[in-house]
Amino acid sequence: MTRETIEKLLSEVKDGNLTVNQALEHFRDFGSKDLGYANIDTHRELRTGYPEVIYGQGKTPDQVAGIIEFMLTRPHNILATRINEETYLKVLEICPEAVYNKIARTITILRKEIPVPSSFISIITAGTSDLPVAEEAAVTAEIFGNRVERVVDVGVAGIHRLYGKLPFIRQARVHVVVAGMEGALPSIVAGLVDKPVIAVPTSVGYGASFGGLSALLGMLTSCASGISVVNIDNGFGAGFLASMINRL
Amino acid sequence: MTRETIEKLLSEVKDGNLTVNQALEHFRDFGSKDLGYANIDTHRELRTGYPEVIYGQGKTPDQVAGIIEFMLTRPHNILATRINEETYLKVLEICPEAVYNKIARTITILRKEIPVPSSFISIITAGTSDLPVAEEAAVTAEIFGNRVERVVDVGVAGIHRLYGKLPFIRQARVHVVVAGMEGALPSIVAGLVDKPVIAVPTSVGYGASFGGLSALLGMLTSCASGISVVNIDNGFGAGFLASMINRL
Amino acid sequence: MTRETIEKLLSEVKDGNLTVNQALEHFRDFGSKDLGYANIDTHRELRTGYPEVIYGQGKTPDQVAGIIEFMLTRPHNILATRINEETYLKVLEICPEAVYNKIARTITILRKEIPVPSSFISIITAGTSDLPVAEEAAVTAEIFGNRVERVVDVGVAGIHRLYGKLPFIRQARVHVVVAGMEGALPSIVAGLVDKPVIAVPTSVGYGASFGGLSALLGMLTSCASGISVVNIDNGFGAGFLASMINRL
Amino acid sequence: MTRETIEKLLSEVKDGNLTVNQALEHFRDFGSKDLGYANIDTHRELRTGYPEVIYGQGKTPDQVAGIIEFMLTRPHNILATRINEETYLKVLEICPEAVYNKIARTITILRKEIPVPSSFISIITAGTSDLPVAEEAAVTAEIFGNRVERVVDVGVAGIHRLYGKLPFIRQARVHVVVAGMEGALPSIVAGLVDKPVIAVPTSVGYGASFGGLSALLGMLTSCASGISVVNIDNGFGAGFLASMINRL
Amino acid sequence: MTRETIEKLLSEVKDGNLTVNQALEHFRDFGSKDLGYANIDTHRELRTGYPEVIYGQGKTPDQVAGIIEFMLTRPHNILATRINEETYLKVLEICPEAVYNKIARTITILRKEIPVPSSFISIITAGTSDLPVAEEAAVTAEIFGNRVERVVDVGVAGIHRLYGKLPFIRQARVHVVVAGMEGALPSIVAGLVDKPVIAVPTSVGYGASFGGLSALLGMLTSCASGISVVNIDNGFGAGFLASMINRL
Amino acid sequence: MTRETIEKLLSEVKDGNLTVNQALEHFRDFGSKDLGYANIDTHRELRTGYPEVIYGQGKTPDQVAGIIEFMLTRPHNILATRINEETYLKVLEICPEAVYNKIARTITILRKEIPVPSSFISIITAGTSDLPVAEEAAVTAEIFGNRVERVVDVGVAGIHRLYGKLPFIRQARVHVVVAGMEGALPSIVAGLVDKPVIAVPTSVGYGASFGGLSALLGMLTSCASGISVVNIDNGFGAGFLASMINRL
Amino acid sequence: MTRETIEKLLSEVKDGNLTVNQALEHFRDFGSKDLGYANIDTHRELRTGYPEVIYGQGKTPDQVAGIIEFMLTRPHNILATRINEETYLKVLEICPEAVYNKIARTITILRKEIPVPSSFISIITAGTSDLPVAEEAAVTAEIFGNRVERVVDVGVAGIHRLYGKLPFIRQARVHVVVAGMEGALPSIVAGLVDKPVIAVPTSVGYGASFGGLSALLGMLTSCASGISVVNIDNGFGAGFLASMINRL
Amino acid sequence: MTRETIEKLLSEVKDGNLTVNQALEHFRDFGSKDLGYANIDTHRELRTGYPEVIYGQGKTPDQVAGIIEFMLTRPHNILATRINEETYLKVLEICPEAVYNKIARTITILRKEIPVPSSFISIITAGTSDLPVAEEAAVTAEIFGNRVERVVDVGVAGIHRLYGKLPFIRQARVHVVVAGMEGALPSIVAGLVDKPVIAVPTSVGYGASFGGLSALLGMLTSCASGISVVNIDNGFGAGFLASMINRL
Numbered sequence A, B, C, D, E, F, G, H: 001m002t003r004e005t006i007e008k009l010l011s012e013v014k015d016g017n018l019t020v021n022q023a024l025e026h027f028r029d030f031g032s033k034d035l036g037y038a039n040i041d042t043h044r045e046l047r048t049g050y051p052e053v054i055y056g057q058g059k060t061p062d063q064v065a066g067i068i069e070f071m072l073t074r075p076h077n078i079l080a081t082r083i084n085e086e087t088y089l090k091v092l093e094i095c096p097e098a099v100y101n102k103i104a105r106t107i108t109i110l111r112k113e114i115p116v117p118s119s120f121i122s123i124i125t126a127g128t129s130d131l132p133v134a135e136e137a138a139v140t141a142e143i144f145g146n147r148v149e150r151v152v153d154v155g156v157a158g159i160h161r162l163y164g165k166l167p168f169i170r171q172a173r174v175h176v177v178v179a180g181m182e183g184a185l186p187s188i189v190a191g192l193v194d195k196p197v198i199a200v201p202t203s204v205g206y207g208a209s210f211g212g213l214s215a216l217l218g219m220l221t222s223c224a225s226g227i228s229v230v231n232i233d234n235g236f237g238a239g240f241l242a243s244m245i246n247r248l
Helices: A003-014 A020-025 A044-048 A061-071 A085-094 A128-143 A160-169 A185-190 A207-220 A235-246 B003-014 B020-025 B044-048 B061-071 B085-094 B128-143 B160-169 B185-190 B207-220 B235-246 C003-014 C020-025 C044-048 C061-071 C085-094 C128-143 C160-169 C185-190 C207-220 C235-246 D003-014 D020-025 D044-048 D061-071 D085-094 D128-143 D160-169 D185-190 D207-220 D235-246 E003-014 E020-025 E044-048 E061-071 E085-094 E128-143 E160-169 E185-190 E207-220 E235-246 F003-014 F020-025 F044-048 F061-071 F085-094 F128-143 F160-169 F185-190 F207-220 F235-246 G003-014 G020-025 G044-048 G061-071 G085-094 G128-143 G160-169 G185-190 G207-220 G235-246 H003-014 H020-025 H044-048 H061-071 H085-094 H128-143 H160-169 H185-190 H207-220 H235-246
Strands: A078-081 A099-101 A106-109 A120-125 A147-151 A174-179 A197-201 A227-229 B078-081 B099-101 B106-109 B120-125 B147-151 B174-179 B197-201 B227-229 C078-081 C099-101 C106-109 C120-125 C147-151 C174-179 C197-201 C227-229 D078-081 D099-101 D106-109 D120-125 D147-151 D174-179 D197-201 D227-229 E078-081 E099-101 E106-109 E120-125 E147-151 E174-179 E197-201 E227-229 F078-081 F099-101 F106-109 F120-125 F147-151 F174-179 F197-201 F227-229 G078-081 G099-101 G106-109 G120-125 G147-151 G174-179 G197-201 G227-229 H078-081 H099-101 H106-109 H120-125 H147-151 H174-179 H197-201 H227-229
Touching (some): A003 C003, A106 A128, A120 A160, A128 A147, A128 A174, A128 A235, A227 E227, A227 E235, B061 B078, B085 B106, B120 B128, B120 B160, B120 B235, B128 B147, B128 B197, B128 B235, B185 B207, B197 B235, B207 B227, C061 C085, C120 C128, C185 C207, C185 C227, C207 E207, D185 D197, D185 D207, D207 D227, D207 F207, E003 F003, E061 E078, E061 E085, E120 E160, E120 E235, E197 E235, F003 F020, F061 F085, F078 F128, F085 F106, F106 F128, F128 F197, F128 F235, F174 F235, F185 F207, F185 F227, F197 F235, F227 H227, G061 G078, G128 G147, G147 G160, G185 G227, G197 G235, H061 H078, H061 H085, H106 H128, H120 H160, H128 H147, H160 H185, H174 H185, H197 H207
Parallel strands (some): A120 A147, B120 B147, C120 C147, C174 C197, E174 E197, G174 G197, G197 G227, H197 H227
Antiparallel strands (some): A078 A106, C078 C106
């Protein structure tokens, strides 16, 4: 609740336009909708500039569909991540225009156009196996109104593949770099560009990769500057943050 | 074996009401029933105020049913946790009034009324995916004679949802706060209430959540006071302890 | 800020006793005092029933003394933990009645009497080396108005030592059990009493103790019920929570 | 290769009963049989007093059957551990007298009687879920010629169950104590008996049990004396070592 | 080496202004100065927009002074981090205008004015003990031409302290949030603002903090969006990235 | 891009055989083929002496087949690792001469003969369960033109089995030693030979093996000299490096 | 408290030799002496065959001396471990015949002769740096009445050094094998002897030794049979257990 | 003991030049010298081609000097690693020509010339702080008869510094690459050269570096081929192995 809202409420109380009890109502349960199993943060777009996003993991198909059903009563674009096909079919029943991205495992429902800035986001992957995470980042950034350019499979074992794309990459306003195994690619990229690098470790690899831990630690301890890191496999978080920076 | 019991035994021996050998019998195998695969602690309610609870994981359906069959010979309410549907069907054969809670994965068998104090326990979850653990806590607290109030999906990404419920939450005598991922909600709650907070980390999350480890560590290192922590996903332990405190 | 406060503010605005701007002032910076390097939560006693406590680690002697100097302008008892002797000497300069407990490494300044309930807290240690952590818990509970009874060095290698004290221990309203190494004592105690057990792992031990990790994990995974756990060596947290429960 | 063997070889060479080349042959490939996928240590019984045991995990049914087929050409009793039912059926084809223990997941083939000492091994479990590991230990100790006595489900949450069996337990020559979760039982037992305790952590538990890690660390850091530890779920290792000690 | 540089070289070769061998020289050792123990990246400002920064840890006073001596031959501002007082005294000998920040443990040498944008960076700390890391971030951001506003000690145990400053915080273009222990503050902030949040875990805490690991994991697994994380105690990295974003 | 290539380009520009723009083209995208989902490093053989190898994990059958289809347009031998049977069937459709090794889980396609040096590589396993990893190493070394000799199941529990083969093993030019569990075999071998030992930890084992971690740590901390380690289960990496050393 | 003691008490009560209250006294505080900071288990020798041992770490010199002072009132031999020189000097004041072993860091006070069995314990170390831990084991075994034979520095990098001593080692009744780094020596020994092997990991090593963790894991996952493990650097525990086995 | 030695012994026994007992003597204690605290492997050069090296950590100055004193009775060059200045002074007393390298912390004593092959070893470091580890590798390789070329401070934050040296680096026969933090440099180098890369993680870094763990994991999971890894900070191991490969 912002200072402005409080100020307005106080003024209306003072002017007698609102009784104390009416004003009090604004302080209870504002900005959320309780569905029993979920409590939707309807206030989020006002507060953070972005509507609430549905994180599908650990939710039943019915729960996801129920949340989307409520969100359809409001004008925002809708994004749901970590969605399996069973859940998608359930959502289709209540919303035939829902689009499923099989690689990214996302549902998107476009309800209004968002102006897209001319600057773009580069999303770079070290290997082919990193594609699902990169795609989640791309879908996220796109539905929030950004142009995304993908650069695929340019990992450090053949670093000249990155060099070939560098002039193009350097035109982006922010970079998302997705890598598993040793996770060295973000360090290399950050040493070559002058824009923020969002590093996304992936659980790609085996043995001492420990489910993405080696990539995560490598990115956190990078000797290059201008890098920050999100959770392992968190394509959504990277795409969201990239959008935030690209649209500054 | 309490001092009082020993005192009484000694007195009866002294008075000749009991031979030495008869008295000795009370010192062997008292308070337990050996089923071969399990050794039921029939002495527990006297000792700790609560009857033994069946932890279902790692037990076969036959073993769970066998233990319940024995416990039905005694007057206590019965609670079994971590029960799958196959086991429940087996139990139904010997006890048709057994109730299965599918979300909490518990069996409860109500055999006697327990007086419920007027104070209540609040059980608060950060997200929808934390519901199964919260429900295990709620079922546990209820069968041990407590009023439980649930507050769902008020995690820190939209903390005003918690604020909306705060006046109500503050009326509870003890709080169970269930959260996965970064596990920050118990810290927030403990900074706002004046009653004990039992924090339950859940395995909800992915990547650097490491199966609930991040939430666990976050709760243990909380900068707020009045918090203690139980094992990851241990809804039963939290509900049990909350009952103990609520009924003090 | 409670609902009641808001209600009162709104009423005064409505009645013209407060201008909007005056009321607005109450929404900025209430309940805290900014010292530049610290922001003291003066609102905490109202909100949680306990005044703010000073955590000394990582603070310079000057910072600790400065915070205490401000707190002396208010009527509460003062507790500072993790205090070394250099800091204590600094504090003595501004507050000669400050008391230093060398084992617990605490400063206490008694400013007002707090009524002590008749029930008491038992603080039990597994070994002699666990004493400093237990003493921190005891000092904390005492300054917040509790009777504390200490039971020392009754670890599981000679468990009859615990049995000897059991009838006395069982009279407490809540138990704090402090143990390092394998941390088994809280499990044993919880299996023998009918009141909440707060388990405190200590960093006592070597090798596979890993700085208290083995005791911590052992306590979290206890097969006994009625236990919850605080951070390694967190005597303060245990004493605070025990006080909260004892004074329910 | 023992000193005695070498001495005999040297004497025969000296006496001309063996040519140098014949003697040399004894230094290559003695005491093993190469099956291509396995290299059976036929020398082990002479060297360590026990024949080689087949560890079934990671071996195909054909490999296990092939190894057993070879071992049947020799007079020893045969033990195979970590055997699933598919493998057992394969073994039955070549050896109809093979016995499968479903709980312990072992195959045993008795080929000769081993004299059993009068002393016995106690195998104690904390809970019902620890039975498979305990049974693996029992089967192992039995086939190597030992009397085993099982004491089941006497964990620390109801420690009087252990006390009831203590006079009997104390008659054993060596104890195997099997426990998951916090793994406290071996500490308790070791504090009450005067014989070696072999502690076996199990992967029973969830959350902060981390697959048996908490029990393992608890046993390693035990404050009691006379305990040593084997790998998580290693019933075989415990049974083997107990046999070695019982038969000293 | 940018495309433009190559293009220019190629053109000069084509025009005969450069021989092939002369041009080749530009491809060897360009953009670095080898001091024997260090290889200074003089090309970095052109490539990434920022000059090389000296990381002092693990370098002798002589090495740090030697690197600074070389950098003084060039016109950039100079920043050295993780500097102890001994090293600072050594540097003073060759550069009397070097400024040492004792809290941040940095040396700064201002050589030219950098235009400062009107937008600002907020640097927020959870506690007093987080100040050194926050100060390193602030010094870094300032020398790279940014206005920084500090908000101190507003951790989640008394979250209303944050709320009091929120209207001001919300005016920043990017946020650096520094916290140890459970590291929950960045999640709270990110749920309340609409600009990027750079989370910095600190090693403040004890026990299950494991040197900052708990804060790190908590930040990585945050349920809020718009957060990314840098290494534990990496104030420099956060200040650098914040500058990059603020100056976009 | 080597110095020679640049030199030649520069010369051609100088001589007017190439325009600047034509030459520039050589600096973009040289040595790789972009398939959309993969970016094949066609430059690798020139640069490192070995063609790119396909790592199958995390790639769809279609992706693997597509990459192989492209590689068939070039003359190199082809190796794909971590291939399941479904993928193999897909590859068979486009390349009937592809050979699948079921144990090693590799596809090999022999397109040209490579001269094999007279020296050989020994590949030694501690147990039968280590065979798949050893076989991946063997297939890799063979397709890159090496003679491989396998020594199977000579682990330290019966170390005389190793001694029997030692004279033969000592004739190899480089050793690959594959072991799970405690991973002690490479230490033993390295203490007995005078050639490099490449140690490969495997995920064979259970409990405190932690998926190969115990073997990995054991090999890294070996007290013997001449050992280096590759990732857990990384038979390919060991075979590749052994080939590199054998062919020096 | 054994069954016999209870039986005797009951008989005396029955015969009127003891009043109920007198008998009750035997059930409180038997077998321990409370010194305020320590609670000495005077009952232990009766119960486990061994008197209590003083673990010096975390105890002040005064506490150690106080405990020894009490123990001198009883007839047992005294052993204190992890003792620094300052503590030793304090103990000397009250007990001039106390002997300090500088390498093992133990105090021993011989008060009575214990008959020594003819069988002996071998204590074997992998390297010179393992000597302090081995010496703690040796001192412990010796004061409890055992012959100890030391075999030093026969680690796996030169395994023939072990073979040279093997005929002698094989005459021992139980083996203590002490090793750091990869901890492979116990596996080798266990594969060559027919008696129990107690493995002691040491914190000798660096890097991936992680304070003894690599040796610990290696010993726990040993592929040899007849091994069990004690805590890192726990020479006392190994010596104690070896004595228990040797004196069976 | 090689086959040849055994053959010769057998022949001499056969020919009567050796009695059986005389021959037997060769099978006991051959190839080692027992100093009480150390058991020097005098047989190692014959067996592995290299004399024993003294690892100084955990040894007293007297022990190191004693071992060197014995080794001076033999003709080999002597290398001792992890030596502090106090130990060096002790060694100087018995061997004035001992040379101390302060950065590498090694003692070398040159006793005979070793022929140096024409090929060389490149030792490459990511940063200035990696120099001590690199120097230990260099000293080791040099005393075993190799030419070493050092390339310093070419880490991935400014990767063009590596490119500048690449043509020279590519002439080496084997590469040692030393890096802390994220440890990405070996991956880059291995992608650019056609010779074996020995990766050495260092403990340089802070926070999520966890004492070199992040670099270690990054190197183990490298996506490039031709890399193997030694222990954290193990310059000696890398230099030793590089020598072995260079001298193949």
